Amino acid sequence: MNTTPTTNQTPTNETAKTEPIRPLKISKPGRAPVTHNACTVCLPLGVSLAFRGVENAVVILHGSQGCATYIRRYLISHFKEPVDIASSSFTEATAVFGGAQNLKTAIDNVRISYKPAIIAIGTTCLADTIGEDVSMIVREYLKEHEGEGDLPLFVPLPMQNSRGTHIDGLHQACRAAVEYLSLGPEDEAQAPVERSHTDSISPVGIFPGLVSPADIRYLKELVRDCGLQPVVLPDLSETMEGGLWDRYEPIPEGGTAPAEFAALREALGTVEFSTTVRKDSSAAELLRERLGIPLLRLPIPVGIAATDRFIGTLLEWSGNEISQAHQRERDRLIDAYADGHKYLSGLRVAVFGEEDLVLGLSGFLHEVGMEVVIAGTGGRTSQLAAEMQRLYGCRPEILLEDTDFEALREVVAEARPEVLIGNSKGYSLSRALSIPLVRVGFPIHDRFGAARVQVCGYRGTQMLFDRIVNTVIDKQQAESIGYPYM
Ligand code: SF4
Known part of the structure; x- marks a missing residue:
């Protein structure tokens, strides 16, 4: 396993191509200059x-x-x-x-x-x-x-x-929470200080962006298993997927606690699952600027390479080895890639959602041999193409930023990918064009269990990989005479 990440920088792919990025320009002839069913929320x-x-x-x-x-x-x-x-x-x-x-x-x-x-x-x-x-x-x-x-x-x-979009609002709210609840007015900007692991369990800040409560529970488990104390913001793990209540709770239990906000001041480092967030919207950047806390920026870690980098950084900070349980999850995932690659290799896919989910998913899809022909987001960072090139050395044939589902439907109809991966707002184009949709991200309004959809780490990747393979098999089965076993 590669455990040699460095802090305060984003990953690069050594095989990155140097060709210029040539995303297709999307014009909207004949359409009113308005947004139809935006790919984002406010x-x-x-x-x-x-x-x-x-x-x-x-x-x-x-x-x-x-x-x-x-x-x-x-x-x-x-x-x-x-x-x-x-x-x-x-x-x-x-x-x-x-x-x-x-x-x-x-x-x-x-x-x-x-x-x-x-x-x-x-x-x-x-x-x-x-x-x-x-x-x-x-x-x-x-x-x-x-x-x-x-x-x-x-x-x-x-x-x-x-x-701005809902993900901009989430980042800005996390930064404001850190500013008001972790830092004090006395915290002037400081030069970075050397931090190292000690005998006590050191805190690490995790700013995951918008991932599911189940993913957050997994991330906390993973950080603990690496010998560190996770401080996750926002911590939706219980507040947005709690148990049965005896009586109505006006404010559900859970969430990032005051002691955790205080612990962020002592963090060995922070990991932010966003390479596109603006610096002045970033909570992790604020901690770096004010307290000199090292920062690693990653897209949402989907796939083996991204998870290796994430875990490698945690282990570097803690000075520990990866636990056998997580190593075994990684081994099983590689085995699944070997078993399932024949179904996915070379398939063309359209992926859409928040920028950092699209980036994370694209890295994983590239890793398993699928071709991302369309990448779409309602985000307005203008960084998606450059980030895909920098991180994975690949680029989609068609890139849509600040887009809506009407524009997405037009390009999907033209490019005819075999699979769609994104939130449930893609259902109407999936149905209209008879292309299966693997539901990932936010929102998932037309299926049960959205709070438990996982994509992060080896575990979430395994679940996602299985879902995509089975979606492809399901389509092949429905279109052919069918087969009873594989
Ligand atoms: S975009 Fe959001 S904030 Fe603005 S009017 Fe609509 S619901 Fe309200």
């Missing part, structure tokens, strides 16, 4: 989801009530868990004159109903459009309630001018 959804992964926190969305309702509905349908998101419920009058009083009333109501330790406040399109300054409103609120013993900690998210 920024406040990511903010709301991130703080569902923080212990004893409640989110207030400053703006129209419909935004909170839409986002709740979207999350509940995917995770099959209750999701409360408060709203300052703008009216026509507040849309004109400002909603400061509405927000203060919303804070009062949340304090009474939920008794949270933390209130995170995000803004929606309408509040951004009229220039609401939630930091100033929170300062006013704190002054008006000075001396009250049960005041929560407030995390006001900066105004976003409604730009």
Whole structure:
């Protein structure tokens, strides 16, 4: 196993080609210049989801009530868990004159109903459009309630001018959480310091982006098995997939705890599953800048090469060896690749979702010999093509960024890949074009068990590999006379 990663840099593929990237230009002749069924959701959804992964926190969305309702509905349908998101419920009058009083009333109501330790406040399109300054409103609120013993900690998210996707919102919320809950105003920027493992179990920060609760449980297990203490943000492992309750819990148990935010200050390093996140949206970058904590950036680790790199870094930090259990998972995965490659080798695939999921999946698909002919995302980083080339030395025939499912349908109809891999919003084009869809990512609204879909590490890759192989076999079986055994 390759265990020679270096920190504070992203991986490269030694076999990377040097040819220029020539993604197909997509024009939309005859189509209205509007988005049809976007490949992303809005920024406040990511903010709301991130703080569902923080212990004893409640989110207030400053703006129209419909935004909170839409986002709740979207999350509940995917995770099959209750999701409360408060709203300052703008009216026509507040849309004109400002909603400061509405927000203060919303804070009062949340304090009474939920008794949270933390209130995170995000803004929606309408509040951004009229220039609401939630930091100033929170300062006013704190002054008006000075001396009250049960005041929560407030995390006001900066105004976003409604730009960005749900994954941008998630990254920005994690950065704000670290800024308010881990760091203090006394933390000036520091030069990087040498950190090394000690006899006690050292913390490591994991910023996984948007992966499933089951993936987060796996990541925590993996980090512990490498001899380190995992601090995951957001930690959705229990809050978005809890057990049966005896009575309704206004705030579900779980999430990143105060002691864990404090532990991040002492972290041996952080791993962020994003190579496309902007520096000023990155929680890990903030820890690196302020405290000199080493940082490894990876796409979501799907496949053997990416997982080797992730685990290799953890082992380098801890000074330990890989456990036999994880080594055996790796061995079994290689065996499965050998058994299953005849079904997948050379197959053309379209993959879509958040940028770092598309990157992670593309690396894995390249690893198992599939050809990514279309890569699509609603993200607007403009880095996807360059990152695919840099990381894997491959490029899709067609690349779509800041795209919608209408554009995706056009290029899929043209390119005719054998398999689609992405979220459930791809179902309509899967059905229309009779191309099977392997559901991965967010959202999965039309299948059961989205919270348990795993892709990370050797274990998640094994599950994904089996699903893709069986999807291909299922299609072949349906189109031929069928066969009873393999
Ligand atoms: S109005 Fe803006 S913030 Fe509200 S749901 Fe729509 S896109 Fe999201």
